[in-house]
Amino acid sequence: MNKIVLGVLFAVVTSVAAQPPLAARGETPAAFGRRCIPAPTPTRWETRVGGLGADCVAPPSNIPDIAPHRAQDTRWGPRSAVVAPLRRGPHGADCAPWGGTSGRLAALGATLDFHHGLLGQDGRGGRGDGPRGADPLVLGDHAGFESIFDGASLKGWDGDPSFWRAENREIVGESTDQNPLKQNTFLIWRGGEPADFELKVEFRMNSTNSGVQIRSVQLPPGGDVGKWVMKGYQADIDFANQYTGQIYEERGRGFLAMRGQAVYVPDGGRPKVIGNLQQSADELKAVIKTNDWNQVHLVARGNTIVQILNGAVTSIVIDDDSRNRALGGLLGFQMHVGPPMKVEFRNIWLKKL
Structure with a gap:
């Protein structure tokens, strides 16, 4: 039941209610409103929203295909919550709390944008345009309404x-x-x-x-x-x-x-x-x-x-x-x-x- 329920929940939220997401649920407001973008390697992530230099670094993991990521920031230091990408493919993958955290679903309503390469200082992809995840919600969009x-x-x-x-x-x-x-x-x-x-x-x-x-x-x-x-x-x-x-x-x-x-x-x-x-x-x-x-x-x-x-x-x-x-x-x-x-x-x- 849990897999079905969470699967439906994540599918609904990521397909029709994508919101400004975050990399991980931390203890400071600086952790809110960020999204992570996977680089070509599974060990380094960078926030798409927030201060320059804020990133997520993966601690060691013995679980194949799933590397946990602890959100870090140069101004605030490590966050308390650890998240991991679910196995949904690179586009629109969701985050879930890693074992031992507070249990808060860090990315209900949040998706991970996939990008080939880390973001540059100017906010553009460092390796050119590539596939992207869900677009942000536009409040005034009435297409089809x-x-x-x-x-x-x-x-x-x-x-x-x-x-x-x-x-x-x-x-x-x-x-x-x-x-x-x-x-x-x-x-x-x-x-x-x-x-x-x-x-x-x-x-x-x-x-x-x-x-x-x-x-x-x-x-x-x-x-x-x-x-x-x-x-x-x-x-x-x-x-x-x-x-x-x-x-x-x-x-x-x-x-x-x-x-x-x-x-x-x-x-x-x-x-x-x-x-x-x-x-x-x-x-x-x-x-x-x-x-x-x-x-x-x-x-x-x-x-x-x-x-x-x-x-x-x-x-x-x-x-x-x-x-x-x-x-x-x-x-x-x-x-x-x-x-x-x-x-x-x-x-x-x-x-x-």
Whole structure:
């Protein structure tokens, strides 16, 4: 199971959610955001991002074909984490922690670029152009996407008009002291129930809690359930950024993957953390902008959901719970009950896979 789970996880992350990677997980911020490029020899690596002269050097290894690498830097000295390339071929190979380290998956969401020769001082390959690994994620790349909001109306969307409106090319959800929310309410996209897809949305909020629903269902009204209530996976958003970046299941299993976690849900079992991402929850919190626009990028494919926030992978769920998971469903936005709030969404792009 572990090989299958990790194989799916690495394939999803490296193919559709490549992020600024790192050579190894170390104890200082200087270790973050680097990628290693294998030279023609298996004993020397050089960082592609970071200070000049920072490199990785392989300590001796008795294991054939896999040489561990301890990240080093001329300014900070050796790092604590040791990583090794997995046997996936030279292009897009992943890193995993070497035995005896902290156990943090150093390169979930990170790939190793392959290059013939070390980088020169000018940032170009020392031996000419050669094969390269995954390209960095471009936040504004909408190739193959379609806009699902016309910018002027809520045509194609369904929600309580006393809370939701379109203005200034944004979808706005707002409650006030005079018009408070009595329970969570949702704006539902009526354009279909996509299964495998990518969704990009920009959001901004000034209070309380919200979220982006995917692969969800609308509950029938009655009792404590209003007319516009959804159940399903949610990219959580809150003003305090305590939960922003996590994957939650509204009116279901609750917290699935906290920010910074990769989680596997076995059939009939509870979510299990199978690894931590290249940045911790606190480090990922630093990429979130308060009182400003943020972009959430969701990739849903098969039983796997990847959340990317402002270009950083924040949470991953691999869901094998056949009774509770959803492999397709509605999209929507949430307004959460609580103090008066305003949440705005814009640049809503969908690509079916």
